[in-house]
Amino acid sequence: MKSLRAYALAYLAFLYLPVLFLPLFSFNNSRFIAFPFTGFTTRWYSTLFADDAMLHALGNSLEVGAVTALLSTLLGLLAAKAVTQYRLRGTGALLGFVSLPLFIPDIVLGIALLLLLGAIGFPLSLAGVALGHASLCVPFALTVLIARFEGFDRNLEEASADLGEGAWMTFWRVTFPLVLPGIAASLLLTFITSFDEFLLAYFLSGTEATLPVYIWGQLRFPDRLPMVLALGALILVASVALVVLAEWARNLGVAPGKKSIGA
Amino acid sequence: MAEGGNRAGYLLLAPTLAVMALALAAPLGLLALYSLTATTGPVLEGGATYSQYADVLGRAGYRALFWRSLGISALVTAVTVALAYPMAYFVAFQAGRWKFAWLIALTIPFWTSYLLRVFAWKIILGYGGVINSALLSLHLVSQPVGALLYNPFSVVVTLTHAWAAFAILPIYVSLEKIDRALLEAATDLGDGPVRRFLRITLPLSMPGVIGAAILIFVPTTGDYVTPTLVGGPQGSMIANVIAMQFERIGNWPLGAALALASMAAVGVTAALFVAAARAATQAIK
Numbered sequence: 001m002k003s004l005r006a007y008a009l010a011y012l013a014f015l016y017l018p019v020l021f022l023p024l025f026s027f028n029n030s031r032f033i034a035f036p037f038t039g040f041t042t043r044w045y046s047t048l049f050a051d052d053a054m055l056h057a058l059g060n061s062l063e064v065g066a067v068t069a070l071l072s073t074l075l076g077l078l079a080a081k082a083v084t085q086y087r088l089r090g091t092g093a094l095l096g097f098v099s100l101p102l103f104i105p106d107i108v109l110g111i112a113l114l115l116l117l118g119a120i121g122f123p124l125s126l127a128g129v130a131l132g133h134a135s136l137c138v139p140f141a142l143t144v145l146i147a148r149f150e151g152f153d154r155n156l157e158e159a160s161a162d163l164g165e166g167a168w169m170t171f172w173r174v175t176f177p178l179v180l181p182g183i184a185a186s187l188l189l190t191f192i193t194s195f196d197e198f199l200l201a202y203f204l205s206g207t208e209a210t211l212p213v214y215i216w217g218q219l220r221f222p223d224r225l226p227m228v229l230a231l232g233a234l235i236l237v238a239s240v241a242l243v244v245l246a247e248w249a250r251n252l253g254v255a256p257g258k259k260s261i262g263a
Numbered sequence: 264m265a266e267g268g269n270r271a272g273y274l275l276l277a278p279t280l281a282v283m284a285l286a287l288a289a290p291l292g293l294l295a296l297y298s299l300t301a302t303t304g305p306v307l308e309g310g311a312t313y314s315q316y317a318d319v320l321g322r323a324g325y326r327a328l329f330w331r332s333l334g335i336s337a338l339v340t341a342v343t344v345a346l347a348y349p350m351a352y353f354v355a356f357q358a359g360r361w362k363f364a365w366l367i368a369l370t371i372p373f374w375t376s377y378l379l380r381v382f383a384w385k386i387i388l389g390y391g392g393v394i395n396s397a398l399l400s401l402h403l404v405s406q407p408v409g410a411l412l413y414n415p416f417s418v419v420v421t422l423t424h425a426w427a428a429f430a431i432l433p434i435y436v437s438l439e440k441i442d443r444a445l446l447e448a449a450t451d452l453g454d455g456p457v458r459r460f461l462r463i464t465l466p467l468s469m470p471g472v473i474g475a476a477i478l479i480f481v482p483t484t485g486d487y488v489t490p491t492l493v494g495g496p497q498g499s500m501i502a503n504v505i506a507m508q509f510e511r512i513g514n515w516p517l518g519a520a521l522a523l524a525s526m527a528a529v530g531v532t533a534a535l536f537v538a539a540a541r542a543a544t545q546a547i548k
Contacts, residue, residue, distance in 0.1 A: 033393070107486075119293055
């Protein structure tokens with residue numbers, strides 16, 4: 001049993017080591033990403049924040065991420081309510097269709113959307129990226145929200161209706177607060193998925209780069225690498241903070257010992 | 264439930280279906296249309312033709328590309344699942360009260376930028392990279408080792424690292440669901456640890472293994488970033504060639520046919536795998 005623990009620790013090291021090189025070399029006082037270290041510096045971080053193209057791409061990514069998160073969570077919310085609280089025909093086929101993006105390589109979806117935007121004469125823009133990201137994210141939102149809807153007692157809504165509340169007030173005062181942790185988790189997960197997505201954005205963004213598209217452009221220039229690593233380190237820290245927040249939100253109101261992780 | 268109630272249910276589904284029809288069904292339909300177009304380039308005109316598919320299926324170069332992409336992905340899937348299984352087993356059965364901490368710790372590395380996680384391996388394996396500079400400064404080699412990067416090997420290593428969480432979590436979930444009473448019963452009836460694992464734990468965790476395999480196999484076959492950054496000419500995959508048709512070469516119909524053919528190849532392989540894995544599970548039960 002000791003050996004299994006040793007294996008687990010070795011595996012954890014395999015997962016962490018490559019990722020830890022990003023913050024490590026982002027503080028190294030050399031343009032070359034190689035041992036030995038030549039000294040400590042924070043100048044790559046100051047270069048990074050002085051880079052207007054980076055700040056612009058960051059703004060674009062935040063915008064696309066926010067639109068994607070709101071759109072896919074709203075769609076997921078409506079569909080999850082329909083699937084869990086009504087006995088509809090063809091629900092299985094429908095869920096299969098909606099989760100199709102999970103089974104299609106991103107490259108295929110990316111060029112298919114490129115063809116669509118071209119055919120309807122819609123210019124390449126961040127709106128197209130958000131549409132593509134929404135189709136990727138709806139399956140995630142739906143999974144998280146269906147799980148949340150399945151966990152709650154339908155009688156609470158019926159009690160509210162019996163006590164004279166209309167459908168709208170019942171939704172706001174009963175359903176919404178009960179599903180809220182699921183909504184928060186879905187918003188954060190879909191936001192992060194969009195924020196990190198590269199290939200669809202690469203094909204659809206046109207002249208407005210998102211952050212991954214910007215990073216992709218920088219990878220060709222060896223001089224810019226330490227700055228890109230600094231950016232990677234910052235993304236890691238921010239993402240971990242967001243994920244911890246999402247897990248915390250998802251487990252709100254769940255009895256201790258029944259905690260779970262992931263979608 | 265009343266008829267009117269069901270109508271409300273369909274109304275709730277309508278927006279999602281509309282958006283998915285626009286963002287998923289319509290583009291895929293158009294992709295199929297393009298793949299049958301006679302003229303090259305972005306304009307949809309001319310009669311229907313099967314010549315793109317004849318190209319995709321007929322040319323030895325494309326066939327080799329498909330086999331290589333599927334082979335690399337199958338290897339990545341097998342290695343990732345094999346490495347993740349003991350890890351998931353440890354968390355499910357032996358981590359005790361540290362279970363939740365282990366799960367968090369295992370997922371944290373996956374929240375960096377995917378591009379940079381892949382790029383990290385270029386830094387590690389490269390000619391002037393981490394491994395080579397470490398080996399040189401320790402005087403273990405006199406010249407950098409060039410064979411580490413730009414080949415199928417570096418693609419497999421990078422993808423195995425990049426997709427690990429997609430194997431650990433589904434396998435963990437299926438192991439966690441196993442009724443511990445079954446394991447005790449097997450022990451009471453005289454099964455040793457190995458026999459107990461093979462007859463109870465492994466078959467019952469197969470849904471997680473199959474799910475993990477599909478979650479990894481499908482996206483890695485179509486991955487663009489990893490073969491581009493660390494693959495080199497020998498490690499290039501389908502996605503590189505598809506993207507090329509839409510960028511430099513400008514043969515959109517051929518690119519569309521390649522994309523649909525790769526989607527079909529991935530789908531058929533995945534379906535065959537699921538059927539085989541289910542049959543194998545039945546056999547060991």
